[in-house]
Amino acid sequence: MQPPAVIAIDGPAGSGKSTLGALLARQLGYIYFDTGVMYRALTVVALQQQLDLHDAAALATLAQRTQIEVLRPTIADGRQYTVRANGQDITLELRQPVIDQHVSFVALQPAVRSELVRQQRAIGTRGQVVMVGRDIGTVVMPDAPLKIYLSASLHERARRRHAQYIHHHGDALERVVVELARRDQLDAHVLQPASDAIVINTDHLSPEEEVEYVLALWRQHATAAACPTMGIAAHPDPLE
Ligand code: DC
Numbered sequence: 362m363q364p365p366a367v368i369a370i371d372g373p374a375g376s377g378k379s380t381l382g383a384l385l386a387r388q389l390g391y392i393y394f395d396t397g398v399m400y401r402a403l404t405v406v407a408l409q410q411q412l413d414l415h416d417a418a419a420l421a422t423l424a425q426r427t428q429i430e431v432l433r434p435t436i437a438d439g440r441q442y443t444v445r446a447n448g449q450d451i452t453l454e455l456r457q458p459v460i461d462q463h464v465s466f467v468a469l470q471p472a473v474r475s476e477l478v479r480q481q482r483a484i485g486t487r488g489q490v491v492m493v494g495r496d497i498g499t500v501v502m503p504d505a506p507l508k509i510y511l512s513a514s515l516h517e518r519a520r521r522r523h524a525q526y527i528h529h530h531g532d533a534l535e536r537v538v539v540e541l542a543r544r545d546q547l548d549a550h551v552l553q554p555a556s557d558a559i560v561i562n563t564d565h566l567s568p569e570e571e572v573e574y575v576l577a578l579w580r581q582h583a584t585a586a587a588c589p590t591m592g593i594a595a596h597p598d599p600l601e
Contacts, residue, residue, distance in 0.1 A: 366391070366488045368579065369497035372511035373552055374544050375518030377563045377571065381511065382493040383441055384572045389491070389579070393441065394431065394484055396494035396501065399477045400468045401455040402429045402446045407467060408459065414466040421472030429480070456526075461540065465547035495548060498555035507582050509575055510554035513563045515542060 368385060370378045379395055386393035403420075406427050412419050428447050435443040435450070444452045454460065467473055478501050485492055485502045492501065498508035513521075519538040526532070532540075545552070554560055559578065563571060 366490075367485050367502050367505040367507075368491045368575070369502050369505040369508045369555075369558075370491065370493045370511065371495050371497050371499070371509070371554065371558065373495075373513075373518065373548065374541055375522045376511040376513045377521070377568065378493045378511055379441075380568045381509075381571045381575065382491045384568060385575055385579075386491040388572065388576060390489075392484075392490045394481075394490050394492050395442070396477070396481050396492060396497065397464075398431060398442070398444050398455055399429050399481065400464050400473075401460050402444050402451060403427060403473065403477070404460050404464045404467045405451045405454045406446050408463065414463055417470050417472060420467060420470045421476070424470075424473045424476040458532075461544070465544055469547065469550065495551035498558045499551075499553060503555065506586070507575075507579055508555050508558040509578075510558040510560045511563050511571075512560060515545070517564045 368382075368389075368391070370382050370385075372378050382395065383393045385391070403424060404414075407414060407420065407423055410423070412423065414420070428445075430443075430445040432443045432445065434440045436452075440452050442452070443450060444455060474496075478496075481492070481494075481497075481501045484490065485497075485505075492505075494501065498505060498510065515538060519534060519541050522541065523532065523534045523537045561571065561574065566574075
């Protein structure tokens, strides 16, 4: 049986996963699913309930009891999706600096991870989805037919984040560098590319170039699946 049509995109914060994922999904007519929003949603609820974010048992219970829904946008305010937790629209809370500061602690909890991975897998196995996260290629969908791991230098990632959020937060670039370095450290436990992932350094690529590259890989994959004797080259470079 063919594995479900899934493109897995992993990589550190600010590497361009969500931009690439959303563009690819639009081009292919697939669902775009940013798994990071589930960890963020749980963090919003945990803070609302004033839980201790180091209390493993409390967070495990919270993960099991919180109904997180990731939907198409319900309001036309530029959002890519609507996220509800127990029926409450929390989309605007997800990107608040306080959530950036705390989400990695929630994502560290093994019981939180196993519950959210279970829910993510249920969505992934339906297929026709571009899934973005940290452990999609290694844990959530290890059989995904195409796995991309995006990398970019700390400085370039900080520059992008700074440009993206300057109007909201007004942080200096140096502060964004420090914050991203801190998150890299906390996320290190899930920052390993799958052994069969194609690693793309995006320092000098535009989102359009990245999309073109990955679409070419996807077409190669589709051709190889239709004609199995062709296979896919070990190090394909479709832009050549
Ligand atoms: O991609 P992001 O910044 O929205 O991710 C938020 C947090 O969730 C970050 O600390 C990494 C974590 N995360 C994870 O551990 N596994 C995923 N599949 C997605 C995100």
